[in-house]
Amino acid sequence: MHYVQIHKLPGHDDVNIPEKMSSSASGYDLYAAVEEAVVLHPGERKLIPTGIALAMPEGLEAQIRPRSGLALKHGITCLNTPGTIDADYRGEIKVLLINLGQEPFAIARNERIAQMVFQEVPAVQFERVEVLSDTVRGAGGFGHTGK
Ligand SMILES: O=c1ccn([C@H]2C[C@H](O)[C@@H](COP(=O)(O)OP(=O)(O)OP(=O)(O)O)O2)c(=O)[nH]1
Numbered sequence: 001m002h003y004v005q006i007h008k009l010p011g012h013d014d015v016n017i018p019e020k021m022s023s024s025a026s027g028y029d030l031y032a033a034v035e036e037a038v039v040l041h042p043g044e045r046k047l048i049p050t051g052i053a054l055a056m057p058e059g060l061e062a063q064i065r066p067r068s069g070l071a072l073k074h075g076i077t078c079l080n081t082p083g084t085i086d087a088d089y090r091g092e093i094k095v096l097l098i099n100l101g102q103e104p105f106a107i108a109r110n111e112r113i114a115q116m117v118f119q120e121v122p123a124v125q126f127e128r129v130e131v132l133s134d135t136v137r138g139a140g141g142f143g144h145t146g147k
């Protein structure tokens with residue numbers, strides 16, 4: 001179990017903190033902390049506040065991912081998916097939504113707009129070499145193994 005500190009930003013006491021909607025869900029749903037309903041017109045993108053900030057242990061990150069229901073029914077997704085929340089970020093978590101659908105989409109306060117998944121992130125140290133080890137794949141990629 002990892003302990004993550006959560007801070008509710010002033011004026012957002014009424015906004016729910018991220019929540020799992022089933023006991024083994026991967027994602028904690030994020031709630032919109034918009035003051036009043038925000039409309040995303042087709043093709044439009046907007047940064048939606050969540051009213052929360054986190055302090056997680058070093059070695060973790062949080063990913064902001066779309067909700068599939070919003071994507072399927074309304075064409076609403078995260079433009080930068082998965083969004084990266086760094087362990088040392090202390091600002092408000094925001095969600096960059098885009099409307100890829102054909103109809104305007106309204107986001108109300110306390111509506112679930114995306115989900116946040118925590119991941120362990122290994123630290124690496126680069127070791128510069130002149131030659132890399134051989135593999136069967138080698139430099140083949142981008143469809144090299146067939147359709
Ligand atoms: O969907 C997102 C993505 C990022 N962030 C915040 C937390 C993250 O730690 C910070 C920086 O994100 P990122 O590294 O993706 O953006 P950048 O364009 O590289 O900005 P920076 O130069 O600040 O790292 O912005 C969010 O709140 N929501």
Ligand SMILES: [Mg+2]
Nearest residue numbers: 084085086089
């Ligand atoms: Mg960055």
